[in-house]
Amino acid sequence: MFSNSSPLSGRTVLVLHAHPDDEAIFTGVTMRRLADAGARVVLVTATLGELGEVYVPLAPGETMAQRRVAELEQAAGLLGAQRLVLLGQRDSGLPGAADNVHPDALAAADPDRVARRIAALIEEEGAEAIVHDDDRGIYGHPDHVAAHRIGAAAARLTGIAGYQSTVDRDHLQAATHLVQAAARATGMEYGIPGDDVTLRLAATPAELEVKRAAIAAHASQVSPAAIPVADFDRAYGSEWFVRDGVPGILDELGDVTTTASTTSAAPVAAAVPAPV
Ligand SMILES: [Zn+2]
Structure with a gap:
C-alpha cells in the first residue's frame, strides 16, 4: 500500500498503554503498520498488570510482574516497537478495589506528574503523535x-x-472480543458508537496474523481459546481512534476510513467515576 518501503522513516509515534497486552489487543495492527512503513514506535506501558489473573503456572520463584514483562517484550518485538519504556506504576485493580488507592497505583498518581515524564520522552524521541486510551478508558478500568x-x-x-x-x-x-469480558468485570459499557469513531484501520491478513501472535504472547492473560482463529478477523480486524485536532501520521496509514473530521464527535465523558 506504500509506494516505497519506508515512507514514514525518520518519524516517531509514542504509544501509551495501561497494562501489558493492551498494546496488542487495541493497537497491534496500528503499531505493526507504522513500523512496516518505517516509523519508530515507542511503546510506553504504565503498569505491569500485577493484578491480572494467571492462566498458566508461574515458574518457581517467578513473579507475575516478571512473567508479564517477558510477555510484553515478546509482543512488543512482534509489533515492531523499537523501544519499550516501563513507567513502573502499580496496577490499580478494578473500580472500587482497595488497590485503587495504593500509593504506587497508576490511578492514584498525579496525572500531570506522570504526563511530564511522558512529555520528556516525547521530546527526547522527537515523537509527533501519541496514542492513548479514550476518555472512558475504553471499558472503564481505572488504569x-x-x-x-x-x-x-x-x-x-x-x-x-x-x-x-x-x-x-x-x-x-x-x-466476541476480550473487551467484552473486561467490561463485565468493571461493570461499565465499552467503546463508543461507530458514528463517533474518527479513524479506522482495517488489518491486512499478514497484520492480523501478527496481531494474534502478539495477543497470544500474553499467555498468562489470554488463553488461545479466547482468540479463535475463525472469529479473529471479525473481532480484531479493525482498530479505531478518535483523533484530537488535525489529521496526523496515523491518517497517513493505508486502509484508513475517516468518518468524522475532529474530536467534535468525541464520546460524552459521562458515567465513568473518577478513580480515587
Ligand atoms: Zn488493560
Missing part, C-alpha cells in the same frame, strides 16, 4: 482512565497530535 488523562495531558504539554484508542461498540455487537 485505562488514568492512561487517557496522562496521554491527553502529555499531548497538550507538547502540542503533538493525540489519537485516542477505542473500540466501535456497534461493530463488536457481532463479534
Whole structure:
C-alpha cells in the first residue's frame, strides 16, 4: 500500500498503554503498520498488570510482574516497537478495589506528574503523535482512565497530535472480543458508537496474523481459546481512534476510513467515576 518501503522513516509515534497486552489487543495492527512503513514506535506501558489473573503456572520463584514483562517484550518485538519504556506504576485493580488507592497505583498518581515524564520522552524521541486510551478508558478500568488523562495531558504539554484508542461498540455487537469480558468485570459499557469513531484501520491478513501472535504472547492473560482463529478477523480486524485536532501520521496509514473530521464527535465523558 506504500509506494516505497519506508515512507514514514525518520518519524516517531509514542504509544501509551495501561497494562501489558493492551498494546496488542487495541493497537497491534496500528503499531505493526507504522513500523512496516518505517516509523519508530515507542511503546510506553504504565503498569505491569500485577493484578491480572494467571492462566498458566508461574515458574518457581517467578513473579507475575516478571512473567508479564517477558510477555510484553515478546509482543512488543512482534509489533515492531523499537523501544519499550516501563513507567513502573502499580496496577490499580478494578473500580472500587482497595488497590485503587495504593500509593504506587497508576490511578492514584498525579496525572500531570506522570504526563511530564511522558512529555520528556516525547521530546527526547522527537515523537509527533501519541496514542492513548479514550476518555472512558475504553471499558472503564481505572488504569485505562488514568492512561487517557496522562496521554491527553502529555499531548497538550507538547502540542503533538493525540489519537485516542477505542473500540466501535456497534461493530463488536457481532463479534466476541476480550473487551467484552473486561467490561463485565468493571461493570461499565465499552467503546463508543461507530458514528463517533474518527479513524479506522482495517488489518491486512499478514497484520492480523501478527496481531494474534502478539495477543497470544500474553499467555498468562489470554488463553488461545479466547482468540479463535475463525472469529479473529471479525473481532480484531479493525482498530479505531478518535483523533484530537488535525489529521496526523496515523491518517497517513493505508486502509484508513475517516468518518468524522475532529474530536467534535468525541464520546460524552459521562458515567465513568473518577478513580480515587
Ligand atoms: Zn488493560
